[in-house]
Amino acid sequence: MKTFTPTTQQQAAIDYDGSMVITACPGSGKTTVMKEKIRKITRELPQHKGVIAITFTKKASQELKMRCKHNAHDTKQSFFGTIDSFCLKELILPFISRVWGGNPTECKVVKRLQNPYLLFIKEEYRSPTVENIFNDDGFKRLYDSGLLWMNSFAAMALYILRRSAAAERYIKAKYSHVFIDEYQDSSVSQHQLFEKLHMLGLTATAVGDISQSIYEFRGGNPELLNGLVNDSDNFKHFEININHRSHDSIVNYASRLLEPSFQLIQCAHKNIFRREIVGNLKDAAKEISNWISNWIENGEWEITKASDIAILAKSEKSLRLLTSGLEVNYRIYSDNPLDEVGTDCSELYSHLLAFKYGAIATTQELIEIKFEHVLSRDSNIASIRKAIRVIREIEDVEQIITKFQELALMLNINETAASDIAVRTILQQYELIKQFMPLDESEVQVMTLHKSKGLEFKVVFHFDLEEWSFPFQRVENNDWNNPIYPSLAQDTNLHYVGITRAENCCVLIRVTLRQNSLGNFTQSAPSYFLRLPQLEGLYG
Numbered sequence: 300m301k302t303f304t305p306t307t308q309q310q311a312a313i314d315y316d317g318s319m320v321i322t323a324c325p326g327s328g329k330t331t332v333m334k335e336k337i338r339k340i341t342r343e344l345p346q347h348k349g350v351i352a353i354t355f356t357k358k359a360s361q362e363l364k365m366r367c368k369h370n371a372h373d374t375k376q377s378f379f380g381t382i383d384s385f386c387l388k389e390l391i392l393p394f395i396s397r398v399w400g401g402n403p404t405e406c407k408v409v410k411r412l413q414n415p416y417l418l419f420i421k422e423e424y425r426s427p428t429v430e431n432i433f434n435d436d437g438f439k440r441l442y443d444s445g446l447l448w449m450n451s452f453a454a455m456a457l458y459i460l461r462r463s464a465a466a467e468r469y470i471k472a473k474y475s476h477v478f479i480d481e482y483q484d485s486s487v488s489q490h491q492l493f494e495k496l497h498m499l500g501l502t503a504t505a506v507g508d509i510s511q512s513i514y515e516f517r518g519g520n521p522e523l524l525n526g527l528v529n530d531s532d533n534f535k536h537f538e539i540n541i542n543h544r545s546h547d548s549i550v551n552y553a554s555r556l557l558e559p560s561f562q563l564i565q566c567a568h569k570n571i572f573r574r575e576i577v578g579n580l581k582d583a584a585k586e587i588s589n590w591i592s593n594w595i596e597n598g599e600w601e602i603t604k605a606s607d608i609a610i611l612a613k614s615e616k617s618l619r620l621l622t623s624g625l626e627v628n629y630r631i632y633s634d635n636p637l638d639e640v641g642t643d644c645s646e647l648y649s650h651l652l653a654f655k656y657g658a659i660a661t662t663q664e665l666i667e668i669k670f671e672h673v674l675s676r677d678s679n680i681a682s683i684r685k686a687i688r689v690i691r692e693i694e695d696v697e698q699i700i701t702k703f704q705e706l707a708l709m710l711n712i713n714e715t716a717a718s719d720i721a722v723r724t725i726l727q728q729y730e731l732i733k734q735f736m737p738l739d740e741s742e743v744q745v746m747t748l749h750k751s752k753g754l755e756f757k758v759v760f761h762f763d764l765e766e767w768s769f770p771f772q773r774v775e776n777n778d779w780n781n782p783i784y785p786s787l788a789q790d791t792n793l794h795y796v797g798i799t800r801a802e803n804c805c806v807l808i809r810v811t812l813r814q815n816s817l818g819n820f821t822q823s824a825p826s827y828f829l830r831l832p833q834l835e836g837l838y839g
């Protein structure tokens with residue numbers, strides 16, 4: 300991490316006390332600004348109050364929490380977590396029984412709805428809104444059947460705030476501020492919840508970057524961030540637009556990708572390169588393995604360890620082919636069989652594996668992530684701790700699964716079959732087990748472009764830059780000569796996110812042989828992204 304003296308832009312955003320919206324380019328220090336603001340605010344708050352700090356991923360929230368608490372700083376009653384965990388822990392579990400009766404702690408949290416439950420609701424909402432909850436009694440039927448559907452959490456939280464004065468009083472009494480990071484990926488209901496919290500009197504801060512919007516397919520809507528920028532009566536707009544992370548030549552390239560008339564920054568060197576490698580992704584991996592080994596050995600690009608280097612690609616399939624040819628130590632962050640199950644049970648099991656293999660370091664950390672709400676209704680903490688600790692001591696696969704099932708039962712999860720099978724698969728493959736171990740600095744980091752969001756590396760290798768690989772293409776009406784790019788704007792943002800992860804060097808790679816959907820290798824053409832005229836002359 301570089302030493303941090305706030306710039307004038309950053310300082311202005313840190314100092315402003317009212318509600319605000321911060322738009323920030325990659326590497327501009329928005330996470331650091333949020334941290335400084337939270338530390339400043341919590342210093343002044345009485346012991347019984349805190350701020351709500353919402354981030355897009357759990358990893359980001361752990362990072363923000365750690366940075367806010369640095370040097371034993373007391374964040375008081377502050378909440379750090381994702382929007383879903385905020386809605387669940389602070390509104391749904393404590394208050395839903397006041398509006399719908401029943402006992403929410405008996406309910407199961409599910410990520411995906413399957414039949415017959417899918418039939419309870421009028422349509423398969425991508426991201427339900429509070430209006431949907433008012434107009435579709437299927438949501439209450441789901442709850443009455445013991446299900447809490449994650450996709451509906453923000454809308455349900457809003458529904459509770461509209462119907463329960465006690466919930467409103469609780470939030471107003473406990474929290475003074477709300478922060479939401481990565482606002483460009485917020486859904487309509489998350490946006491409405493943010494506005495509701497603001498209306499309740501909380502000072503509200505939204506932080507985001509339209510150009511880093513990459514989750515529209517999941518209901519994210521970047522226009523909501525623009526809406527706040529234009530709402531100058533309620534939100535003062537601050538822009539932080541200096542990229543402190545990437546070499547100026549990388550900033551030039553990335554900025555021109557989005558804005559062909561971007562005024563270039565003068566720089567003596569070009570640290571962004573295009574390379575064409577003959578062969579397929581496996582051949583390319585062999586070739587870059589040599590470059591990587593040499594660069595690590597000679598400390599090129601200020602690399603001090605292998606984990607300073609990232610290999611990014613659009614698809615998981617490409618990553619699998621790539622890693623089959625890599626001749627350096629690496630860690631792949633791919634979707635594992637538990638991610639594919641996608642239930643509350645699979646999520647619990649992922650955390651249990653992370654504890655077993657060390658990515659979650661302590662029993663306390665695991666309890667805070669997964670068991671907190673159980674403890675509030677049943678303080679049998681000693682037996683939970685004991686059950687958790689045993690996980691690290693056993694090696695037999697079936698014994699491990701039995702222990703996982705016991706812990707699942709403590710969270711009212713009875714259906715474990717699909718996750719049991721996934722754990723069996725993971726425990727048979729060292730590469731999958733590795734995902735649950737703490738970061739090893741001797742490993743190059745391999746992941747999809749989506750997973751790289753928010754991260755930074757000294758060197759980035761960006762693959763999949765062939766036509767048909769990235770951006771996504773589709774043929775309509777059998778017109779093979781004029782395929783269309785149906786998600787060009789989001790794909791351009793994703794390419795931008797990938798490039799701007801790099802601090803000192805970014806290598807854009809096209810392989811000459813591309814694997815098609817049938818698994819065959821065919822001659823490739825350069826990606827649309829490599830043919831943009833505004834990028835000519837900007838790479839080495």
Ligand SMILES: Nc1ncnc2c1ncn2[C@@H]1O[C@H](COP(=O)(O)OP(=O)(O)OP(=O)(O)O)[C@@H](O)[C@H]1O
Pocket residue numbers: 300301302303304305306309323324325326327328329330331332543544752753754755799
């Ligand atoms: N004023 C500054 N001076 C020097 N370095 C800075 C400054 N502000 C931020 N940085 C550094 O720039 C890098 C990017 O900061 P940070 O991760 O907070 O940016 P971000 O806006 O959250 O990025 P992104 O949106 O791309 O994830 C970090 O290494 C950080 O230490």
